[in-house]
Amino acid sequence: MSVExxxxxxxxxxxxxxxxxxxxxxxxxxxxxxxxxxxxxxxxAQAAHAALPGWAGTPIAQRVELLRAAAAxxxxxxxxxxxxMALESGMLMATCQAEVETAAHVVRDxxxxxxxxxxxxxxxxxxxxxxxxxxxxxxxxxxxxxxxxVILTMRKLAPALACGNTLVIKPSPSAPLGLAxxxxxxxxxxxxxxxxxxxxxxxxxxxxxxxxLVRKVSFTGGGKVAGIIMRDAAxxxxxxxxxxxxxxxxxxxxxxxxxxxxxxxxxxAFRRAGQFCFAVKRVYVPESIYDRxxxxxxxxxxxxxxxxxxxxxxxMGPMNNRAQWTFVKDLLARARAEGAxxxxxxxxxxxxxxxxxxxLRPTLVRRAAPQSEIVAVEQFGPVLPVVAYQDEAQAVRxxxxxxxxxxxxxxxxSRTRALGIARQLEAGMTxxxxxxxxRVGQRHAPFGGVKQSGIGRESSEVGMAEYVEYHSIHxxxx
Ligand code: NAD
Numbered sequence: 001m002s003v004e005x006x007x008x009x010x011x012x013x014x015x016x017x018x019x020x021x022x023x024x025x026x027x028x029x030x031x032x033x034x035x036x037x038x039x040x041x042x043x044x045a046q047a048a049h050a051a052l053p054g055w056a057g058t059p060i061a062q063r064v065e066l067l068r069a070a071a072a073x074x075x076x077x078x079x080x081x082x083x084x085m086a087l088e089s090g091m092l093m094a095t096c097q098a099e100v101e102t103a104a105h106v107v108r109d110x111x112x113x114x115x116x117x118x119x120x121x122x123x124x125x126x127x128x129x130x131x132x133x134x135x136x137x138x139x140x141x142x143x144x145x146x147x148x149x150v151i152l153t154m155r156k157l158a159p160a161l162a163c164g165n166t167l168v169i170k171p172s173p174s175a176p177l178g179l180a181x182x183x184x185x186x187x188x189x190x191x192x193x194x195x196x197x198x199x200x201x202x203x204x205x206x207x208x209x210x211x212x213l214v215r216k217v218s219f220t221g222g223g224k225v226a227g228i229i230m231r232d233a234a235x236x237x238x239x240x241x242x243x244x245x246x247x248x249x250x251x252x253x254x255x256x257x258x259x260x261x262x263x264x265x266x267x268x269a270f271r272r273a274g275q276f277c278f279a280v281k282r283v284y285v286p287e288s289i290y291d292r293x294x295x296x297x298x299x300x301x302x303x304x305x306x307x308x309x310x311x312x313x314x315x316m317g318p319m320n321n322r323a324q325w326t327f328v329k330d331l332l333a334r335a336r337a338e339g340a341x342x343x344x345x346x347x348x349x350x351x352x353x354x355x356x357x358x359x360l361r362p363t364l365v366r367r368a369a370p371q372s373e374i375v376a377v378e379q380f381g382p383v384l385p386v387v388a389y390q391d392e393a394q395a396v397r398x399x400x401x402x403x404x405x406x407x408x409x410x411x412x413x414s415r416t417r418a419l420g421i422a423r424q425l426e427a428g429m430t431x432x433x434x435x436x437x438x439r440v441g442q443r444h445a446p447f448g449g450v451k452q453s454g455i456g457r458e459s460s461e462v463g464m465a466e467y468v469e470y471h472s473i474h475x476x477x478x
Pocket of ligand 1: 143171225453
């Protein structure tokens with residue numbers, strides 16, 4: 001298959017094309033994707049800009065109706081698109097289908113809250129009145145990573161469109177196909193120019209970030225690129241919102257229900273082969289229960305069956321791309337060279353075939369040194385260091401000793417104890433006895449991180465507020 005650019009609801013051939021390969025069998029080509037030139041980046045920004053007055057002026061109720069129709073597209077496409085998404089990303093088919101279904105909820109949640117959120121607030125006293133109104137930024141650039149492309153995009157698209165902005169989306173070259181198919185179907189519901197899709201890598205992203213018609217950049221990806229975007233956006237004083245990496249600590253307390261914790265932590269760390277921003281990335285376990293906990297966690301992680309994402313027996317697929325795969329392998333090699341106790345687990349379904357893709361077995365690091373590299377950096381792969389601690393104050397100190405602060409979790413039979421620890425953690429999100437957001441959490445809880453894990457939040461009214469400017473209109477007393 002070939003995916004083109006989408007500008008003004010017209011499929012537009014790229015200046016060049018790149019191949020998308022199956023990370024589970026790198027010999028296989030999944031499709032090809034158009035790459036935008038700088039001129040085409042300008043065309044897309046101009047198209048979004050031209051569509052702005054019409055879209056911002058469309059009654060909210062109508063915008064919301066179109067968003068509901070867009071959510072229905074996601075519902076309908078979820079089972080059909082899962083195979084393509086799995087082939088290009090390396091994620092399991094069930095994971096891909098669930099991602100699109102969850103993305104439909106995200107769109108509906110935003111549709112549900114838009115009308116009330118966008119109401120102006122009016123105040124008056126004897127001296128005058130003021131109306132605090134919310135208006136769109138204008139053209140918003142949404143730039144996303146590959147690891148959960150549909151949900152990451154919908155978290156930007158839905159609130160941005162609900163608030164009357166128009167969009168230029170740039171998917172990642174590492175998983176562009178499924179997202180592009182879905183966006184084309186969704187865009188067809190909206191007036192031309194409201195949703196534009198540009199493909200490409202750093203060049204297209206940089207041209208978009210620097211474009212004078214773009215008023216806001218909403219970015220999900222790594223901190224290094226975020227720094228470049230911040231610099232490029234500064235020249236035209238654009239607003240930026242960043243959802244970046246995490247190095248989420250899980251603090252296990254000595255009264256934990258070990259069985260419950262190990263099953264949840266195993267999934268929380270190794271789902272998507274560890275390639276998601278708020279995966280559990282390091283675990284702190286009290287010395288008093290360390291060996292028992294580690295053995296049970298090993299047994300749980302040992303249940304993963306590693307294979308091709310289309311193989312129904314697989315419970316873990318490959319990593320998405322060579323660069324990330326190499327990064328994690330090198331990280332492990334350095335840890336091993338430093339004497340770390342690396343425990344590779346899980347069953348390779350077809351050991352021969354795993355040489356054909358970017359596979360890694362789920363790996364624990366027993367009694368990882370608290371300051372070691374493998375604990376200190378975001379691995380973004382199927383690796384989990386487990387650190388022993390002496391007392392809770394030390395565990396909190398170690399957990400907070402990071403420039404990243406996205407998610408975190410606390411595991412205890414006592415809600416009071418867990419809450420006490422949770423409130424000391426420097427993170428945007430803390431999960432108690434779970435490692436991921438529930439439906440209610442996804443709807444109501446701001447998603448994002450502190451320190452170098454991001455700027456701003458997604459989801460909830462707080463996330464929607466990222467897509468409006470405030471306009472205060474003042475008047476005399478009537
Ligand atoms: P990345 O930063 O390499 O790329 C992200 C996007 O930016 C891609 O679309 C890429 O083409 C584009 N890009 C690259 N250079 C650019 C430039 N100079 N200007 C503009 N755009 C540019 O990240 P990645 O490897 O795709 O994703 C992995 C990272 O994303 C991890 O750190 C992960 O934790 C983070 N992430 C965060 C969240 C979150 O919600 N906090 C969610 C998913 C992933």
